[in-house]
Amino acid sequence: MPLNKPAAYGIYSQDVALREVISTLNQAGFGNEDICVMLSPTHPISTVVRDARILDPTRKTVLSAGMIGWLSDFGAVLIPTVGFFARSRAFFQAMMAAMDSPALCASSRTLVALGFPEFEAERFEDQLHRRGALIYVSCAEAARTNWAIQLLQRTGARETATLQTELMSEAAA
Numbered sequence: 001m002p003l004n005k006p007a008a009y010g011i012y013s014q015d016v017a018l019r020e021v022i023s024t025l026n027q028a029g030f031g032n033e034d035i036c037v038m039l040s041p042t043h044p045i046s047t048v049v050r051d052a053r054i055l056d057p058t059r060k061t062v063l064s065a066g067m068i069g070w071l072s073d074f075g076a077v078l079i080p081t082v083g084f085f086a087r088s089r090a091f092f093q094a095m096m097a098a099m100d101s102p103a104l105c106a107s108s109r110t111l112v113a114l115g116f117p118e119f120e121a122e123r124f125e126d127q128l129h130r131r132g133a134l135i136y137v138s139c140a141e142a143a144r145t146n147w148a149i150q151l152l153q154r155t156g157a158r159e160t161a162t163l164q165t166e167l168m169s170e171a172a173a
Contacts, residue, residue, distance in 0.1 A: 005090075005138045005139060005140065006138075006139050006141070006142040006144075006145045006162060006163065006164050007114070007115060007136055007137060007138045007139060007145065007148075007162065007163040008136075008137045008139065008145040008146075008148035008149045008152060008160065008161070008162045008163070009134055009135060009136045009137065009152070009160065009161060009162075009163065010134070010135050010149075010152030010153070010155075010157025010158075010159065010160045011124070011127065011132060011133075011134055011157060011158055011159040011160075012132055012133045012134070012135065012156060012157055012158065013131070013132055013156075013158060014040065014042070014043055014044070014131045014132050014133070016133065016155070016156045018037065018045065018133060018135075019070075020155060021135060021152070021155040021156070022035065022037075022074075022135075024151050024154070024155050025135075025137060025148070025151055028147065028148075028151055030137055030139075030144075030148065030151075032073045032074050032075065032087075033074070033075045033087060033088050034075055034088075034137060034138040034139070034140075035074050035075055035135065035136070035137055035138075036074065036075050036076040036077070036078070036088075036091050036114070036135075036136040036137075036138070037071070037074055037076070037077045037078070037133065037134075037135055037136075038077075038078045038079075038124075038128055038133065038134040038135075038136065039077070039078070039079045039128070039133050040079075040080070040127075040128050040129065040130060040131045040132050040133065041079060041080050041081045041082055041129065042130070042131050043079075043131070043132070043133060045067060045071070046079045046082055048067045049067065049068060049071070049079060049082055049083070050079075050082050071085055072085050072087065073087070074087060075087055075088030075090070075091045075138065076088060076091035076092070076094075076095065078095070078110065080125075080128060080129050081129075088138075090138065091114075091138075093113075094110065094113035094114050095110055095113070108121035108122045108124075108125040109121075111124055111125060114136060114163070115163040115164075116163065135152065135157070137152075142162075142164065145162040145163075146162070148162075149161070149162060
């Protein structure tokens with residue numbers, strides 16, 4: 001079942017400064033718990049997470065620990081073949097809806113559970129396995145999705161759109 005809130009998303013290239021994107025969203029009133037970050041396994045942040053060895057004293061772990069701490073503040077972070085963090089109950093439930101999928105992290109089933117149409121979910125799954133990032137912003141009301149789209153575009157998203165859940169579509173009918 002998709003999340004029951006409207007949402008906006010933006011697709012970014014691998015070289016965008018995600019901290020700046022998130023900071024812009026935060027300054028505009030979007031909380032970290034309403035943000036889901038999906039990263040390609042080849043994204044530089046994914047590499048830091050994958051290579052983190054917090055219990056290995058011979059490695060420099062300050063960067064890894066800091067990055068993991070930053071990521072754990074979000075509603076959810078999904079990295080195909082690496083793993084996921086989920087702080088938000090709604091995002092966690094959406095991820096669990098795809099639990100029987102062999103590629104839980106950013107699989108098309110997870111994206112469908114977040115409200116993406118099936119054909120778009122498959123397209124994004126392919127993109128997320130190769131490179132880049134997807135930032136998903138859950139909004140309290142539909143009017144906030146337009147503001148989120150503008151912010152995502154301003155911060156360099158190469159593709160943006162809004163998602164309205166089936167429940168909202170039915171309510172409007």
